[in-house]
Amino acid sequence: MQALLILFVALVVASGLGIAFLFLTKNKKVQNGLFYFLVILGMFIAFINATSFPSNYIVQAIVAWGFGFLSIVALIVKMKKLKNENIAKYIVSASLILGLLQLLF
Amino acid sequence: MIKKYKLSKLSLSLLGHLIMSFVIGAFTFGFLNTTAYALAEKAVTKGYSELNVVLEPKVVLMIEEICFIGAAVVFIVIFLYLVGQKLIYILEINEAIQKIEKGDFTYRVEVVGENELTEVACSLNNLAQMLENYIANEEQLKSERMELIQSLSHDIRTPLTAIISYTEFIKDKKYESEEKLEGYTSIIQSKAYQIKELTQMLFDYNKEAVAKVEGETLDGKVLVEQLLQEYQDILEEEDFQVEIDLKELVDFETSLNPQDMVRIFDNLVSNIIKYATPTQAIVFKVSLLDHTLSLVQMNKTDAGGKKEVESYGIGVKNIKQLAKKYKGTVELLGGEGVYQIEIKLSI
Numbered sequence: 001m002q003a004l005l006i007l008f009v010a011l012v013v014a015s016g017l018g019i020a021f022l023f024l025t026k027n028k029k030v031q032n033g034l035f036y037f038l039v040i041l042g043m044f045i046a047f048i049n050a051t052s053f054p055s056n057y058i059v060q061a062i063v064a065w066g067f068g069f070l071s072i073v074a075l076i077v078k079m080k081k082l083k084n085e086n087i088a089k090y091i092v093s094a095s096l097i098l099g100l101l102q103l104l105f
Numbered sequence: 106m107i108k109k110y111k112l113s114k115l116s117l118s119l120l121g122h123l124i125m126s127f128v129i130g131a132f133t134f135g136f137l138n139t140t141a142y143a144l145a146e147k148a149v150t151k152g153y154s155e156l157n158v159v160l161e162p163k164v165v166l167m168i169e170e171i172c173f174i175g176a177a178v179v180f181i182v183i184f185l186y187l188v189g190q191k192l193i194y195i196l197e198i199n200e201a202i203q204k205i206e207k208g209d210f211t212y213r214v215e216v217v218g219e220n221e222l223t224e225v226a227c228s229l230n231n232l233a234q235m236l237e238n239y240i241a242n243e244e245q246l247k248s249e250r251m252e253l254i255q256s257l258s259h260d261i262r263t264p265l266t267a268i269i270s271y272t273e274f275i276k277d278k279k280y281e282s283e284e285k286l287e288g289y290t291s292i293i294q295s296k297a298y299q300i301k302e303l304t305q306m307l308f309d310y311n312k313e314a315v316a317k318v319e320g321e322t323l324d325g326k327v328l329v330e331q332l333l334q335e336y337q338d339i340l341e342e343e344d345f346q347v348e349i350d351l352k353e354l355v356d357f358e359t360s361l362n363p364q365d366m367v368r369i370f371d372n373l374v375s376n377i378i379k380y381a382t383p384t385q386a387i388v389f390k391v392s393l394l395d396h397t398l399s400l401v402q403m404n405k406t407d408a409g410g411k412k413e414v415e416s417y418g419i420g421v422k423n424i425k426q427l428a429k430k431y432k433g434t435v436e437l438l439g440g441e442g443v444y445q446i447e448i449k450l451s452i
Contacts, residue, residue, distance in 0.1 A: 029219070036125065043132045050136070055143045056150070065136040072129055072183075079190050081217065 008104065011045060015096045022089055035078065038092045042071030045099035052103075064102055070095035114220035115191075122187035130180030137172040194222055201229055210237040256426060257303050259419040263371040264296035264303075267339070271296075302364050325359035325398065325452060329391055332366055336374050343378055346386040353392030359452040361398075365427050369448065372420040373402050380406055380444065397433075398452050403445040424448060 018041065022034045046068025050061045074091035112120075145168070148154050197214055204212040210233050214226040271289045273279075280286045330351070337347045377387055385405035392399045424446075425435045433450040 036121070039125075040128055043128065047132065047135055050139060055139075055146050058140070058143045058147060061139065061143060065140070068132060068136070072132075075125065075129075076186070079187060081190075 011041070011103070012100060015041060015045075015100055019093045019096060022093070023086075035089065035092065036075075038096060039071045039075050042074075042092060042095040042099060043068045045096065045103060046071070049099055049103050060102075064099070067095050067099040067102065070098070115222060118191070118218070118220050119188065122184060126180050126184035126187060129183050130176045133179040134172050134176035137175050138169065141168045141172060191222065194218075194226075198222065198226055198229060201226075201233075205229070205233050205236070210234075210240060252426075254307065255419065256423045257307055260368050260371060260423060261300055261303050263375045264299045267296045268293050268300075299364070299367060303368075322358045322360050323363065325357040325361065325393075326354055328359070328361070328363060328366060329354065329398075329400075332370050333389055333391070336370050339374060340377060340387060344383050345377065345381065348386045348388045350388065350390040353390075353394070355393055357393055357398075357452060359398075361431065361450065361452060365430065369400075369424055369427055372424050373446070376420050376444075377402075377404055380404075382406060393452075396452055398450045400448045400450075401445065402448075403439075403443065406439075406442055406444050421446070 015038070018034055018038045022031060022038060025031055025034070046064050046066075049064035049067070053061045053064070071092055074088045074095060077091060078085075078088035145154075145164070194217060201212055201214040213230050213233065216223055216226050216230070271293050275286065275289055280289060333349050333351075337349065340347050381387060381404035388401075388403040390399075390401040390403075421435070421437070428435045428448055428450060431450040431452075433448065435449075436447045437445070438447055439445040
């Protein structure tokens with residue numbers, strides 16, 4: 001139980017700091033590194049979320065996987081090199097925040 | 106000695122794409138696998154299947170195989186998509202090379218990323234910029250050369266006309282005395298030398314850039330007086346009255362090129378002969394103030410304001426170019442029926 005609490009706190013802290021620095025830092029290299037880290041973190045949270053549900057909670061599990069796929073969408077949007085570079089950041093942030101909310105509540 | 110092996114940025118980037126595609130593939134496998142099991146269990150609890158399919162090894166294997174194939178497809182698609190972005194960039198660079206090769210030096214590749222392809226794009230843009238500058242420079246030199254040819258061709262006409270006129274006088278024996286004849290021949294000779302010097306400029310472009318006579322100084326006042334005297338004679342022979350005002354001209358030493366001064370006066374006199382009203386006096390006023398030689402020439406133009414003479418404005422343009430060589434200025438100040446030009450030269 002204690003290990004789970006540490007894991008949850010670590011996930012929240014890592015996500016919070018990651019999102020904050022993703023928008024605050026001006027260094028492109030750091031931004032890119034953080035972005036890819038957050039995409040993987042989003043998928044990891046979705047995986048923990050989805051596998052933590054009992055097997056008959058199909059809808060909730062699919063929703064959790066959906067939040068993970070949102071991170072993949074963010075990656076694809078980033079690769080598309082849209083004029084507004086922030087769109088990919090918003091999507092990956094949404095994926096993380098929604099995943100964490102589902103995990104914690 | 107161990108050789109240090111350094112991975113290229115492009116390779117690292119491709120490795121990153123591979124890892125990212127693998128993570129996404131694994132994630133998809135997790136999604137497909139857990140969802141498939143959950144659905145299978147649901148089917149059993151709902152009574153759609155008699156067998157407990159979740160425990161059947163064959164079914165388990167089949168589900169896992171299908172999930173693996175699905176995840177592999179996702180992995181391949183994502184990897185190809187990520188690598189495809191690099192290929193698109195290579196194609197963009199290729200397109201830029203082709204456009205530059207065809208002569209479109211304004212085309213630039215968007216600089217994206219921080220790998221070897223980015224360096225290629227940067228180098229290509231720099232190369233295109235260099236070529237663009239080179240071509241622009243060439244064009245400018247060409248146009249300067251053309252202007253010089255145009256200007257010298259124009260300036261050659263005046264002494265050439267004088268030579269033709271004086272040789273016709275001699276041929277038709279229209280001189281009253283031997284002294285006049287000698288005068289005409291010396292004018293012809295000086296005009297021929299002037300033409301020689303002007304044509305020399307065409308062969309030696311750099312000479313045109315040398316404004317002042319290096320290491321040589323002349324008595325500026327004498328030079329101006331001689332030129333005015335010479336052109337006064339020419340104008341009087343064309344039935345013009347000339348008034349010269351040298352009250353504000355003091356003695357000065359100058360390194361002005363006499364040939365340039367002759368060209369300025371040639372152009373002024375050529376314009377006077379073409380456009381000025383012969384009944385009104387032509388005024389020349391020369392003054393010197395703060396190392397600036399100021400030459401003002403004024404005349405009246407005919408009632409209509411223009412004679413029926415073709416003009417391209419090359420004369421004034423040439424004077425402006427010559428004045429520019431001496432950090433000077435040329436201003437046209439005339440009004441209705443009056444033509445006034447002020448030339449200022451730094452001595």
